[in-house]
Amino acid sequence: MHRRQSILSHRPKTSSDVDDDTYTSAAPPPHTMKRTISQTFPTHYQHDVKDTNMLDAVNEATMHADGLSQHSQASSFSRAFGAVAGSFTRQKTRRRMSSVSSATPAQRRRGSIHSLFESLPSSSASQKSTMDQQRMPLQHQDSGIPTFQLQPQSTSSKAFAPFKRLSSMRRRPTASGPSTDITKGLFTPAVSYPSQSVPGAAARQAAAAANQDRQNQLRREQEHTHRFLNGLITTSMRDDDIKDNESGVDMTCASPIVRADSVTEKKMIDPFQRLPAELATTVLSNLDAASLVRAERVSRSWNEHASSPHVWRNVFLRKHEPEVHVSPAPIQMGGLGTGKMAGGNPAPAQDWKQMFRARSTIDGRWKTGTPAAIYLNGHTDSVYCCQFDENKAITGSRDRTIRVWDLKTYKCIRVYGGPNHRPTANTPPPMEERPERVISHASLNGTKVGNEIYTVPADYHDASILCLQYDSEIMVTGSSDYTCIVWDITGDEYVPMYRLRGHEAGVLDVCLDDKYIISCSKDAMIKVWDRKTGNCVRTLKGHRGPVNAVQLRGNFLVSASGDGVAKLWNLETGVSIKDFPSEDRGLAAVEFSDDAKYVLAGGNDHVVYKFDASTGELVHSRVKHDGLVRSLFLDAFNGRIVSGSYDQSIQVSDYETGQTYAVYKNWTTSWILSAKSDYRRVVATSQDGRTLILDFGHNVPGSELLAGSK
Structure with missing residues (x-):
């Protein structure tokens, strides 16, 4: 019986005096067979010459051991190389193999299997033909060389026959076998080598390259996550990119993330499924409204968080809640437009998203100049002054009466005047109205209802009502009779409390806060009154003409005079500290910004000036x-x-630039004497006896939600 020659006789001898990092070239072993084209490694393996050399070494050793034909052995090992390489190389690392052949010493000094790995050329080396290149030993992988990904030509059971024969040669079993995924045809050997092996330069270079790949991948993933959380995932995301799982919604990246060891599409973890609700609310609250709407469309999970009333409350108030810059706070004209109030703060349980939508629609109408017109009919002569809040408007007229209007029904609900000033029927007569008119109730003068709402108080003005201002407790009216009356308005009926006397001509304007009442007159004087006692605290002198307007901000007061100068006063000292002159003629109106930084003035030269309050510069x-x-x-x-x-005309201009973007001319039939506004409307009075309301929130869905508590 012919005895098969042991494969050990053909294993290369590892010389103990040869370093693992060196390889001595020698003549090929006597049993080396000539390679044919069928032994060439398949071209679809996207690796360099290292793979071909490794395949040659495995083919060479196995063919001598089994005595198989060239073509059958090459074909089998080419198909099964993915399964053989890992087991074969691990076995080689555990023991040194010595040859028992009678080869020459130069032939017996061939390097070990470790030197095969160490001597492989780097990826940057020039590629040579696999038929002409000298066979090189395999290289160590114990210093971080990336694992191989090879795809064999076949996964049939025949392909693993050589693997079974080689595994039978093991003197002791390995700790773990190779990991093989037959369905994908991918095999990645996980090889561990003795720690005493010293890696060479090629190994260090490969390890550095692998580490750089990992760092690049980590950076790509971080950049993608950063873009993901900053709202760059847009509504163009496909529906099939959003998939359900057992815990909610899992986001799939629109572009795949390529890992170093695979080319697969990486799924992102939805951060809002992991974050507490409070943190998710905080994150989303920092978005603007447009980004928040896009976030609602990303997934059901995002929609749940982004639609939260807590998120929209923060977004709404950040944009629309007014800031208070001075103390005491200036009197608010009209409404805040921030919804119901609770304890001085916006109430929590409101539809903030709908409120934001309503405010956006109203702001858009301001820009496009498309208000609805509402006419209030009742006064019989010029209406000089007005003030309003969310529920009512109060007007004063040359007809010597004060009227209170309900801004829900736009009807007159109260008239205060002397017994000799009761209006008669058909005053004023019907007048021309704009096509934008939506409400214009007929005057109640002379009717039963008109007589019922007319009230003669204990004290009243017997001359034109030229100015007024009120807060939640009192109202102050100034008249051509040289005096002011302070009214208690906390009840349903307005009750005169006391009269302020001291001016020597008609009172042209008044203002107040929780400490002072300020009045100015044609007598060129400004008087400061104690609100509680009605005593005159100080008289401010400095203007050389009628003082037509005043406004108060904390400890500072601005005034405008017919002498063509606006002045800034310190109320504590009574000293004028800054002048703001017009270019020509007198000033009839003045405004002080809420933060006391700017002064606006207008008058006879037909322009509106904006001054810097600190420097006085225009x-x-x-x-x-x-x-x-x-x-x-x-x-x-x-x-x-x-x-x-x-x-x-009424003009609406941009506060920062001064550019006018809306002009409403001839909406009344005579001069505009007073015009004030809030977030949704302008209330203006005219010499024709009417009050005009330009309502930019008329029939806007959700506009009723913006009104505060009564």
Whole structure:
């Protein structure tokens, strides 16, 4: 019986005096067979010459051991190399193999299997033909060389026959076998080598390259996560990119993340499924409204968090809640537009998203100049002054009466005047109205209802009502009779409390806070009154003409006079500290910004001036009318200047630039004497006896949610 020659006789001898990192080239062993083209490694393996050399070494050793034909052995090992390489190389690392052949010493000094790995060329080396290149030993992988990914040509059971034969040669079993995924045809050997092996330069270079790959991958993943959390995942995401799982919604990246060891699409973890609700709310609250709406469309999980009332409350208030810059806070004209209030703060349980949508629609109408017109009919002569809040408007007229209007029904609900000033029927007569008119109730004068709402108080003005201002407790009215009356308005009926006497001419304007009442007059004087006692605290002198307007901000007061100068006063000392002169003629109106940084003034030269309050320098004078600027109002928080003029127009301008973006001319039939605004409306009075309301929130869905508590 012919005895098969042991494969050990053909194993290369490892010389103990040869270093593992060196390889001595020698003549090929006597049993080396000539390679044919069928032994060439398949070209679809995307590796360098290292793979071909490794395959040659395995083919060579196995063919001598088994005595198989060239072509059958090459074909079998080519198909099964993915399974053989890992087991074979691990076995080689555990023991040194010595040859028992009678080869020459030069032949017996061939390097070990470790030197095969160490001597492999780097990826940057020039590629040689696999038929001409000298066979090189395999290289060590114990210093971080990336694992191989090879795809055999076949996964049939025949392909693993050589693997079974080689595994039978083991003297002791390995700790773990190779990891093989037959369904994908990918085999990645996980090889561990003795720690005493010293890696060579090629190994260190490969390890550095692998480490750089890992760092690059980590950076790509971090950059993608950063973009993901900053709202760059847009509504263009496909529906099939959003998939359900047992814990909610799992986001799949629109572009795949390529790992160093695979080319697969990596799924992102939805951060809002992991974060506490409070943190998710905080993150989303920092988005603007447009980004928040896009976030709602990302997935059901994102929609749940982004639609939260807590998120929209923060977004809404960040944009629309006014800031208080001075103490005491200035009197609020109209409404805040921030919804119901609770303890001085916006109430929590509100539809903040709908409120934001309503405010956005209203702001858009301001820009496009498309308000609805509402006419209040009842006064029989020029209406000089007005003030309003969310529920009512109060007007004073040359007809010597004060009227209170319900801003829900736009009807007159109370008239205060002397017994000799009761109006008669059909006053004023019907007048021309704009096509934008939506409400215009007929006057109640002379009717039963009109007589019922007319009230003769204990004290009243017997001359024109030229000015007024009120807060939640009192109202102050100034008249051509040289006096002011302070009214208690806390009840359903307005009750006169006391009269302020001291001016020597008609009182042209008044203002107040929780400490003082300020009045100015044609007598060129400004008087400061104690609110609680009604005593005159101080008289401010300095103007050389009638003082037409005053406004109060904390300890500072601004005034505008017919002498063409606006002045800034310190109320504690009574000293004028800054002058703001016009270019020509007198000033009829003045405004002080809420933060006390700017002063606006307008008058006979038809322009509106904006001055820097600290330096006195003119910022700009771009708002221009065709007549006297009789009225000014500054809504700094919403960035609007509203001016009324004798040219029968109301202009709305940008607070920062002064550019006018809306003009409403001839909406009344005579001069505009007063014009004030809030977030949704302008209330203006005219010489024709009517009050005009430009309502930008008329029929806007959700506008009722913006109104505060009564």
